[in-house]
Amino acid sequence: MPDEVRVDNYHGFLHIHLSLNGDKIPIKNNNRDEVFIIIRNHIIKNKDIIKKELLEELL
16 A cells, blocks of 8 residues: 555444545545555556546445
8 A cells, every 4th residue: 555545433433545644534434444455456456546537436
């Protein structure tokens, strides 16, 4: 997982941060393992994180 991407549920719901001090973006899937698989597959497919596309996959 790249340093600028963080997935947590500190505020009670699963959300993603796409920068080190970025805002939390709620995601529809509340299964952390499935979210990590989506992110991993996105990185493998694109060789990088394309924030707009990743958010479309998660929202």
